Amino acid sequence: MIVNDTVLIESKMNNDVINILTMAKVIQTAVAPVFLITGIAATLGVLSNRLARITDRARQLERKLKVSVDEVFNLSLTTELRALLKRSRCIHIAFSLSVLSALLVCAVVMLLFLSHIQSVNLGVTIGSCFVGAMALLICAFMSLLGEVFLATRSMRRGMIFADIDIND
Numbered sequence: 001m002i003v004n005d006t007v008l009i010e011s012k013m014n015n016d017v018i019n020i021l022t023m024a025k026v027i028q029t030a031v032a033p034v035f036l037i038t039g040i041a042a043t044l045g046v047l048s049n050r051l052a053r054i055t056d057r058a059r060q061l062e063r064k065l066k067v068s069v070d071e072v073f074n075l076s077l078t079t080e081l082r083a084l085l086k087r088s089r090c091i092h093i094a095f096s097l098s099v100l101s102a103l104l105v106c107a108v109v110m111l112l113f114l115s116h117i118q119s120v121n122l123g124v125t126i127g128s129c130f131v132g133a134m135a136l137l138i139c140a141f142m143s144l145l146g147e148v149f150l151a152t153r154s155m156r157r158g159m160i161f162a163d164i165d166i167n168d
Helices: 002-067 071-117 123-156
Strands: none
Touching (some): 002 123
């Protein structure tokens, strides 16, 4: 009986060691998506800064528009405000898509652990979430690129800071 108990205890210890090693591998697998979340967070910081600059500029132009009586000048202000609105829409879209992408990456990490803990094969679901996250991130970067193109176009047209004293 003692031999059987010893074998049973050793078997349980081996299973515990295997479970710990398997969990360690799951944690290692989850590290890459966590780094991706960090990268998305950095992108969100960039997007927030760009949106803040657009908002500040729009507020500045709106103040100037309220006090100006020169119709030509007001037309140029309105044109620039429209350009800023288009840029802010692109940033808003990029921001939203980035957040959705980060949420799907979080789901990937969560599903990795659930599949291990519950011993359920969630490979297709995990893969689908990851592909979805990448597709959303690609779209977010395309929207950011669109905003950069709009900003560059505005600069080329001379709309930014043209005829406006920014120190007022």
